[in-house]
Amino acid sequence: MTQTHPFVEIRHAQKSYGKLEVLKDISLSVERGQIVAIIGPSGSGKSTLLRAINDLDPLTSGEVWLDGLQVNKSLPHRQYENHINEMRQQIGMVFQHFNLFPHLTVRENVTMAPKLLKKISDKEADALAEEQLDHVGMLERIDYYPSQLSGGQKQRVAIARALAMKPKLMLFDEATSALDPELVEEVNLVMKKLAEEHMTMIIVTHEMDFAASVCDRVIFMDKGLVVEEGPPELVFKNPTQERTQVFLRKHLEGAK
Amino acid sequence: MDVELILKVYPYFLKAAWITVELSVLTTVLGLICGALGAAARLSRFAIVRFLGAAYVSVFRGTPALIQLFLLYFGGPQIGIQLDAFCAGVIGLGLNIGAYMTETMRGAIISVDEGQGEAARTLGLSRAQSFRKVVLPQAMRLMIRPLGVNINAQIKGTALVSAISVVELTYTAQRYIGSTYKPFEMFFLAGILYLAIITITGKGVAYLDRRVRLQ
Numbered sequence: 001m002t003q004t005h006p007f008v009e010i011r012h013a014q015k016s017y018g019k020l021e022v023l024k025d026i027s028l029s030v031e032r033g034q035i036v037a038i039i040g041p042s043g044s045g046k047s048t049l050l051r052a053i054n055d056l057d058p059l060t061s062g063e064v065w066l067d068g069l070q071v072n073k074s075l076p077h078r079q080y081e082n083h084i085n086e087m088r089q090q091i092g093m094v095f096q097h098f099n100l101f102p103h104l105t106v107r108e109n110v111t112m113a114p115k116l117l118k119k120i121s122d123k124e125a126d127a128l129a130e131e132q133l134d135h136v137g138m139l140e141r142i143d144y145y146p147s148q149l150s151g152g153q154k155q156r157v158a159i160a161r162a163l164a165m166k167p168k169l170m171l172f173d174e175a176t177s178a179l180d181p182e183l184v185e186e187v188n189l190v191m192k193k194l195a196e197e198h199m200t201m202i203i204v205t206h207e208m209d210f211a212a213s214v215c216d217r218v219i220f221m222d223k224g225l226v227v228e229e230g231p232p233e234l235v236f237k238n239p240t241q242e243r244t245q246v247f248l249r250k251h252l253e254g255a256k
Numbered sequence: 257m258d259v260e261l262i263l264k265v266y267p268y269f270l271k272a273a274w275i276t277v278e279l280s281v282l283t284t285v286l287g288l289i290c291g292a293l294g295a296a297a298r299l300s301r302f303a304i305v306r307f308l309g310a311a312y313v314s315v316f317r318g319t320p321a322l323i324q325l326f327l328l329y330f331g332g333p334q335i336g337i338q339l340d341a342f343c344a345g346v347i348g349l350g351l352n353i354g355a356y357m358t359e360t361m362r363g364a365i366i367s368v369d370e371g372q373g374e375a376a377r378t379l380g381l382s383r384a385q386s387f388r389k390v391v392l393p394q395a396m397r398l399m400i401r402p403l404g405v406n407i408n409a410q411i412k413g414t415a416l417v418s419a420i421s422v423v424e425l426t427y428t429a430q431r432y433i434g435s436t437y438k439p440f441e442m443f444f445l446a447g448i449l450y451l452a453i454i455t456i457t458g459k460g461v462a463y464l465d466r467r468v469r470l471q
Contacts, residue, residue, distance in 0.1 A: 054378055081382060089380035099375035103393045112389060113379035158375075165379055 005068055007032040007200060008169060013052060013062035015045075022048050023059070024224040030217075033198040037211035037232070040221035041247055046204045049221070050171050053202065054091045055084055066090065067168060089117060092162030096174040098154040100146040106133065106157050107142045110164045117165075132160040136190050152183030156190055163194075170194065172203040176210075188214075208251060212236050220244045258441050265432055266445060272428035273449040279342075279414040279424060280453065283349040284407050290354025291403075295361035309358065316355030322416050324348050329420040345417035353410045360406055364399035365391060397468045404461030411454055425449055 006029030015023040022045045030036050038046040051057035053064055055072050064071040071087045073080070101109050110132055111125040120128065133139045136156040146154055155175055162170060172191065176184045188210050194201060195214050205211055211218055211232060218235040220228045220243075228241045239245050290312075297309030316324065328337070329344040339347065368391050376386035418427035429446040433439045 056374060056378060085380045085382055088378055091378070093375075093378040095371060095375065097371055099369070099371035101372065101375070101390055101394075103397070113376075113381060116385055116389070117380050161379070 005065065006030065007067055008053070008202070009065040010053070011063040011065070013049065013059050013064070015048060015052065015057070015060045022224050023052070026226055028219065028226060028229070030200060030202060032200055034217065035195050035201045035215045036203065036217045036219060037215040038202065038204045038219045038221060039208065039211060044221040045224040046221045047173055050173050050202060050204050053171055054088050054093060089165050090168045092165060092167035092170040094155065094158050094162055094170065094172045094175045096178050098158045100154055100158055102146050106138065106144050106146070109146070109157060110161045114164050128164055132164045133157070135163065136160045150183060151179045152186045155179065155187045159190055168200065170199055170201045172201065172205070174204055174206065177206060208236060208248070220247065222247070258438055261436060261438060262441050262445055269425065269428060269445050269449060272423060272425045273453065275422070275424040276414050277453060279345060279349070279417065279422070280411045282346045283353060283410055283414065286346060286350025287353035287357050287406070287410065290351060291357025291361050294354060294358030295365060298358060298362045299365060313355045313358050316352050321349065321352045321413060322419060324352055325416060325420055341417070341420045341422045344420060345422045349410065349413055349417065353406055353413070356406050357403060360402045361399055364395040364402070367398055368394045400461065400465045400468060404458065407457060407461065408454055411457060412450065
């Protein structure tokens with residue numbers, strides 16, 4: 001088969017909580033190396049969509065594909081567990097509240113999953129931790145505990161932790177929303193660096209400036225639908241949909 | 257207060273206190289096992305197992321421990337369960353405190369931030385790995401103090417087995433009152449010994465709690 005498929009593909013994603021439909025038939029695809037921002041008002045379903053990609057919030061119906069494999073394949077429980085664990089190893093995720101493991105040092109946070117899942121030696125694990133932490137500028141804090149770090153530092157460690165699994169795709173769920181304003185930049189810089197290295201990234205964000213400067217494509221969601229999508233210069237400068245215009249106007253006012 | 261009498265009988269009380277310590281240790285161990293199983297059942301993904309866990313907790317917390325002991329020791333032979341008093345005491349009280357420990361452990365496990373398990377799962381860890389490596393170590397820190405409260409209650413609760421004639425501290429005090437007619441001295445001495453056991457245990461729990469916090 002030489003048929004080319006998109007690197008990441010979401011087909012007819014639909015999700016309901018009881019009567020509330022939070023995702024309404026969303027289809028989109030992302031090419032390898034692309035950086036896509038998902039923006040939209042809170043409650044628009046953007047985080048739910050992101051969390052559906054690694055099946056953290058399973059879809060009610062629809063499919064998610066990564067690099068030719070279906071992520072949310074329907075399988076018997078035990079087989080599904082093995083399958084999804086393997087898929088998730090290829091999909092890094094960064095959370096708004098970091099979710100570092102507080103009982104482990106920075107080093108252990110980074111090496112725990114590779115040690116358990118890839119059976120690497122302690123020596124290899126240490127080298128991996130040093131490499132990944134150096135990459136995000138956190139090497140000096142390798143033996144600290146998360147409680148001894150600032151928010152920005154925690155998030156950089158969380159990114160290193162995700163990268164240590166060598167994922168094909170990185171998901172960012174409002175990675176800078178919980179940070180003090182002066183700490184946002186250090187995290188953005190790390191994300192920019194990943195962008196330059198052509199990591200495929202899907203970024204849910206409230207930061208329009210960042211989205212505009214880093215992303216290849218912007219997706220505006222509202223009420224469970226993709227309202228508008230396109231390159232940032234188009235979506236931000238000349239939005240065609242009224243809902244996008246209203247959202248962006250409000251957001252600009254908020255920023256001022 | 258008849259100090260001379262106290263000095264005369266206290267070696268016998270020390271022996272009885274040792275029985276109380278044995279009862280406390282054995283019931284605590286059994287309770288921890290039942291608590292761990294109960295908590296696992298309460299958090300199972302199977303509804304029937306969850307129901308069994310909940311039933312265990314509500315039965316053993318919803319009836320007096322004394323009734324549970326009587327049922328086991330006096331009622332047991334009727335349905336073919338023949339236990340000596342000490343064994344009945346350990347099993348009865350162990351099952352009873354296990355129900356409380358079930359809730360303590362479950363509470364600690366569910367109060368670990370949900371994002372912790374999520375982060376572990378997104379890295380590719382299985383449910384079991386994420387529980388063992390991420391959730392449980394954090395839950396342990398949360399459960400040591402409340403388990404200490406359960407154990408404290410349990411040590412005092414061992415006095416109940418005097419009612420099925422296990423010769424522990426309370427039973428011994430009662431027996432010596434029968435021959436000396438000095439209830440104040442006898443209960444005072446028993447009380448002091450309970451206090452000593454509980455104080456030492458409390459220090460042990462606090463030490464453990466400090467240790468896991470430092471890790």
